[in-house]
Amino acid sequence: MPSLVLIPARLGSTRLPGKPLADIAGAPMIVHVLRRALESGVGPVAVAADSPEIVAAVEREGGTAILTRHDHASGSDRIYEALEKIDPDRLYDRIVNVQGDLPTVDPSIIRQAVELLDDPEVDLGTLGAVIRRPSEITDPNVVKLVGTGEGLRRRALYFTRATAPWGEGELIHHIGLYVWRRAALARFVRLPPSTLEKRERLEQLRALEAGMRIDAALVDDVPLGVDTEHDLERARDILKARPL
Structure with a gap:
């Protein structure tokens, strides 16, 4: 079934404010996550952003970003809003939620998660x-x-x-990477x-x-999740030594 990758991203992190735009090896962190998701090859990719600054950073890379409400309680709520905006015709049945703070995520594990939904x-x-x-x-x-x-x-x-x-x-x-069946995501956000x-x-x-x-x-x-300045430095070291 068709898959759509959505990456929730917000500027208001309490431990590392502005982290989606933090520079890693010359590019914002959200751009690295976008690249990894595209490399997985599972389907189209879009960022579900809470601010125009994130949208602009993604679009400068040539990517797709959807501006969502800033007050969502979770990434699941944010990607559902983006999903309804980007796919009103309901073409995609598998919705992949790749967290926006995983700049070194291996694209192959995204594919492994998607394959789990081959079981109906x-x-x-x-x-x-x-x-x-x-x-x-x-x-x-x-x-x-x-x-x-x-x-x-x-x-x-x-x-x-x-x-x-x-x-x-x-x-x-x-590991908090999820692949939702669309109907399950729609049900979940209403609970x-x-x-x-x-x-x-x-x-x-x-x-x-x-x-x-x-x-x-x-x-x-x-995969390394970037939540602190220490994590950010680790990500910079990884991507500097072994660009992905």
Whole structure:
């Protein structure tokens, strides 16, 4: 089925204000994310922006950007507004949400996430990686995916900031890249925040509590998410040493 990639981006980050426009190797961070998404080859790409400055940066690169409301509660809400504007004829059934702070994301993992929706029973695809660093096991900022199955594909049962599941065995670091079936996204944004979503501060739990099926593909590495000045310097080092 046709796929459309949407990249939510907003200037008002609390930890790193203006980060979509932060310079990395001579280009704004949002432009690097746009390039990675285009390289995935899964379909057209557009940025769902909260400000004219982001729109201008994307358009200077020759990309497509949609100006959305600045007060959306989440990236899911922002991409849904952009989707309704860019595709009123509903040509696209798979909507890929690539976060706007992943300038070094491997295009191949975007493709892996999209392929999860080849199964018609799946409402939402995402990604995970086996935790290798001991410090991440108890870190509440590292969200754990609890799922069933073996190999490189899991069906999600829960997401948590706690260390789970208990006992011997691997733990899975959830990667917040999503591929929505269009009908599932439309349903999701109309639902109120759920009990567990508010408790864990994880919006994907709203989908699980509503009975949606989420499958995850396991990949080798967690892409670098830029949330702090330290992350930004790491991204600059990566892209300077190994331009993508």
